[in-house]
Structure formats: C-alpha cells, structure tokens
Amino acid sequence: MIEPMRPIVVAGNWKMHTTPSDAGDLARTIAARTREAGVIRVICPPFVCLAAVGDAVRDEDVGVGAQTVHHEAHGAFTGEIAAPMLRGLATWVIVGHSERRRDAGETDDLIGRKLDRAVENDLRPILCVGEQLADRDAGRAAEVVDGQLRGALTERDPAALAAVGLVIAYEPVWAIGTGRNARGVDASAMADTIRTTLDGLGWGERATRLPVLYGGSVTSANIGEFFDEPSIDGALVGGASLKPDEMAGIVARAALTARARGLAA
Ligand code: PEP
Numbered sequence: 001m002i003e004p005m006r007p008i009v010v011a012g013n014w015k016m017h018t019t020p021s022d023a024g025d026l027a028r029t030i031a032a033r034t035r036e037a038g039v040i041r042v043i044c045p046p047f048v049c050l051a052a053v054g055d056a057v058r059d060e061d062v063g064v065g066a067q068t069v070h071h072e073a074h075g076a077f078t079g080e081i082a083a084p085m086l087r088g089l090a091t092w093v094i095v096g097h098s099e100r101r102r103d104a105g106e107t108d109d110l111i112g113r114k115l116d117r118a119v120e121n122d123l124r125p126i127l128c129v130g131e132q133l134a135d136r137d138a139g140r141a142a143e144v145v146d147g148q149l150r151g152a153l154t155e156r157d158p159a160a161l162a163a164v165g166l167v168i169a170y171e172p173v174w175a176i177g178t179g180r181n182a183r184g185v186d187a188s189a190m191a192d193t194i195r196t197t198l199d200g201l202g203w204g205e206r207a208t209r210l211p212v213l214y215g216g217s218v219t220s221a222n223i224g225e226f227f228d229e230p231s232i233d234g235a236l237v238g239g240a241s242l243k244p245d246e247m248a249g250i251v252a253r254a255a256l257t258a259r260a261r262g263l264a265a
Contacts, residue, residue: 006211008258009167009234010034010251011042011126012241013067013094013215014049023049024056026242031060033248036255038264040234042092042126043241047081050089065092068100069123071113083117093123094236096152098130098173108151115156115166124165126236127152128215129194133174141186142193145170149197158203167211168194169236175216177238184225184232187214191231220249227257 018026023045034041044065045053054064066089070080086093095118096111111127118125131144149168153161170190172182191212198207214226215236226232234254240246258264 005261005263006209006233007040008038008254008261008263009040009042009211009213010247010254011044011063011065011092011094011167011169011213011234011236012247013097013236013238014043014045014242015067015099015238016046017242018045018049020049020052024052026244027053027056027062029244030241030247031057031062033244034251035060036251036258036264038258039251039254041251044092044094050086054089063092063124064090065094065126066090066123067094067097068104069093069095069114069117071110071117073117073120083121083123086123087121091122091124093118093125094128094169095125096128096148098128098171098176102173108148112152112154112156115152115161119160119164122164124167125161126167126169126213128169128171128236130171130173130176130216133172136172136174141172142190145190145193146197149194150201153198153201158198158201158206162203162206162210167213169213169215170194171215171236177217179217181217181222181225182214184229187226188229188231191229195231218250220246220253223250223253227253 042063069083095114100106129145129148131141135144195207211233213234213236218235218237219240
C-alpha cells in the first residue's frame with residue numbers, strides 16, 4: 001500500500017474501556033458523527049470488543065484495529081493473541097504503545113517482531129514512539145525516539161513495511177493521559193526526526209510518504225495546533241476517543257486539513 005500522498009488518519013485507542021455489550025453502540029455513534037471526506041478513521045477497542053465494533057461499522061468506512069499483538073505467530077503463550085487470530089476482526093494494529101512498554105515490558109526488539117507478524121498478516125501497524133519527560137528536559141527527546149525506531153526497524157525491509165502501510169505515532173509519554181500536550185512545533189520537529197531516521201534506515205523516498213501522527217491528550221480544542229503543522233498527518237487519540245462529541249470535533253478539523261492538502265473535494 002504505497003499511498004501517493006500521505007493520508008490523514010484519526011485513530012481512537014479505547015484502551016481498557018467498553019465491553020462487548022456497549023462497544024457496538026459507541027462505535028456506531030462515533031462512525032455516524034465523523035463521516036468526513038478525506039479522513040481515514042480507525043477504532044481500536046479491547047480485543048473482546050473487536051467483533052462488536054466490526055459489526056457496528058460494517059457499512060461505514062471505518063477501520064478496526066487491535067491495541068497490540070503477540071510477537072510470535074502461535075505457541076504456548078497463555079492469554080496472548082496472535083496476529084493470525086485477528087483475521088476478519090481487525091485490519092490495523094497498534095504496536096509499541098508506551099503503556100505496553102511500561103506495563104508489559106515490551107522492548108524495541110519485541111516490538112520489531114510484532115511488526116513482522118503484522119506484515120505477515122496484512123495488518124496495518126501504528127508504531128508508537130515517544131520520550132519520557134526527563135528525556136525531553138535533558139534535550140534527549142530526538143535521540144530517544146531515534147533509538148526506538150532503530151531498535152524496532154533496523155534490518156526490517158522498508159518495502160514490506162511501506163507495502164502494509166506503516167504509520168508512526170509520536171506520543172511523548174509525559175503527554176499521554178495527563179491532559180498536557182506537546183506543542184505543535186515540537187511534534188512537527190519530531191516528525192522530521194522520524195523521517196530522517198527512516199531515511200537513514202534505507203527508506204529513501206518512502207520516508208517522505210510515511211504518515212506521522214501525534215498522540216498525547218489530543219482533544220477537539222487542541223487538535224488544530226497539530227494539523228497546522230504540515231509534517232503531522234493525524235492523531236492517535238486516547239481518552240477523547242471514547243467521547244462522540246470530541247471525535248466529531250477532531251475528525252471535522254482533520255477534514256479541513258484533508259481539503260487544504262488536496263486529499264478531499
Ligand atoms: C493514547 O492512548 O495513545 C493516548 C494518546 O492517550 P490520551 O489521548 O488519553 O493521552
């Protein structure tokens with residue numbers, strides 16, 4: 001999937017919220033309130049809600065994604081979900097979210113192997129990277145993100161990852177779920193760093209076509225600051241993605257950018 005222009009993507013990460021009995025209604029409401037040309041919409045509910053969300057948005061142009069996937073294709077891994085199990089349930093997958101790095105001990109090496117499983121199973125990955133507050137305060141943010149990308153992507157085939165449509169989400173850890181967001185200019189500078197790192201990893205021209213999202217306390221009130229930056233192509237939204245009013249506002253703003261960038265009539 002080599003897209004001629006970078007698409008605009010708004011992905012909602014529902015984290016550990018909703019149940020199979022209420023997820024479908026919420027997804028249906030969000031889908032109906034966010035019908036805008038030129039914006040790729042994705043909902044990532046908990047595993048157990050994937051089927052309900054998929055059914056609810058079957059007639060809508062809304063992607064359904066998992067929030068993680070195991071790094072092996074099968075085996076004795078009690079409680080885990082492998083990529084082949086997602087067939088028919090999800091077409092996207094979040095990989096390397098900071099909450100998984102923090103709580104499940106996910107390393108860059110494991111995250112790279114999850115990307116391999118995504119590629120094998122035609123799942124479109126959203127790879128999350130981002131620094132801790134201490135790193136930013138010490139002026140090491142770019143170095144940390146560069147290291148995360150190298151750890152997960154070195155020796156992985158850029159053509160295969162581009163073909164499956166890799167998206168990178170820059171999510172400064174200090175901004176996730178805190179109500180504190182990065183500045184648009186800092187997110188934009190990091191998007192440039194990300195594309196420079198990928199270029200250095202052999203992505204060449206493909207690096208310029210890689211969508212980079214911002215994530216970290218995005219709301220309908222602050223999303224404009226990010227879409228004002230030409231390097232930013234969308235948002236990975238956590239808390240606000242459970243609120244239809246918020247998603248309506250975020251996707252409406254995304255659609256303005258899609259039109260301005262010639263992605264929608
Ligand atoms: C996230 O879960 O990826 C996220 C950015 O969360 P929040 O928007 O709540 O900060």
